[in-house]
Amino acid sequence: EVQLVESGGGLVQPGGSLRLSCAASGFTLSSSYMSWLRQAPGKGLEWVAHIEQDGSEKHYVDSVKGRFTISRDNARNSLYLQMNSLRVEDTAVYYCARDGSGWSVSWGQGTLVTVSS
């Protein structure tokens, strides 16, 4: 069974940093495209970032470019999202997802990031 478990969320002040982790099991991470997506409270879904199987190619939504970095450690079956210079508008539940050829097949349960002073 595919399992994705996010961790690392919490309360952070504007301008601060957080590192989210996603522990993957039940499938071969090294063969999978992976993404991070988010959902602000009461709002819709937003795709955030994507990484190819070997980490060679990464894509980001414009609003996080230069501030967020997606990475992976296939040996540790883990996906990461380093978030710097956090803004109030980054407040959301962050989901990691295993992708097919563009669509997100399996999702974790999410981790809440709150950016507030």
Add this chain to the structure above:
Amino acid sequence: DIQMTQSPSTLSASVGDRVTITCRASQNVGIWLAWYQQKPGKAPKLLIYKASNLESGVPSRFSGSGSGTEFTLTVSSLQPDDFATYYCQQHLNYPRTFGQGTKVEV
């Protein structure tokens, strides 16, 4: 960026109803469109990919159609478990953009 627009934003329906949700793209996305279902407090669930392909384990009452800029998600006979919010997403290129969602309620 490709803009995705769903209609309606809210849909009132009853068990047994045939329900159709429309998703329009601001430019041609071919068949590169997915549909997700989300219930309150839960992660989204993939229903349809590449416009009309039913994800494994998804009931056959769900179907998707369309290509180019106009797509539909149809539930042939609404069940109690289907009251949820539905999102379309284009997966042609980056950034992968979602529609604003359609809430199906009683």
